[in-house]
Amino acid sequence: MTTITLVQGDITRQRADAIVNAANSSLLGGSGVDGAIHRRGGPAILAECRALRASRYGKGLPTGQAVATTAGELDACWVIHTVGPVYxxxxxxxxxxxxxxxxxxxxxxxxxxxxxxFPAISTGVYGWPLDDAARVALRAVRETDTDVEDVRFVLFDERAYEVFAAQNR
Incomplete structure (x- = not known):
């Protein structure tokens, strides 16, 4: 059974088997969560992302898909990169x-x-309205058959935390 918890804070400071990156399709870093994960995780993440671009994802990772790399210096085993839609x-x-x-x-x-x-995917520069994104995210996790036992939504600020908490009741 999957337990969903909400945490307000910095996703790069989380201890988890996998940290999800709200990546851009290039997989080569960017702003927001993507940039923070690449900066804190160090060069090993970027090296594996470059290898993925040189092999399977020459045109970039398509929206809605996911791929894993090392977590580098993060307190995790893996980073799972996924590309959210631009609203x-x-x-x-x-x-x-x-x-x-x-x-x-x-x-x-x-x-x-x-x-x-997980971060709140697509809610930053990609412009997805936070309340709708929270509803979609929580429903998707609840309805997915998975062996993951602990799903943590790490919300950067108080507003995001409150919106996800309201949708998680």
Whole structure:
């Protein structure tokens, strides 16, 4: 049975088997959560992302899919990178956002991860409204058949925490 917990804080400071990165399709780092994970995790993450780009993902990781790398210097075994949809560009399709969570949990299962820390995917520069993103995220995790026992949503600020808490009742 999967337990869902909410934490306000910095995802790069979490201890979990896998930390999910709200990546951009290049996998080469960016702003927000993506940049923070690459900076704190160190060069090993970027090296594996470059190898993925040189092999399976020459055109980048498609929206809604997920792939794992080392966690480098983070307090985790793996980083699972997933590309969330841009709210205005995607036609606001919640299925794409839900796919990020489901695909990340599938990758976690393949790795044998039992604890996973998620950010609020697509709610930063990608512009997804926080209340809708929380509803989609929590529903996707609850409805996904997974061996992951501990799913933690790590919300950066008080507003995000409160919105996810209201949707998690």
């Amino acid at each position: 205005r560009a995607s036609g606001s399709d919640p299925a794409l956002l839900a796919s990020c969570y489901r695909a990340s949990l599938r990758v976690a299962d393949e790795l044998g991860a039992r604890s996973v820390a």
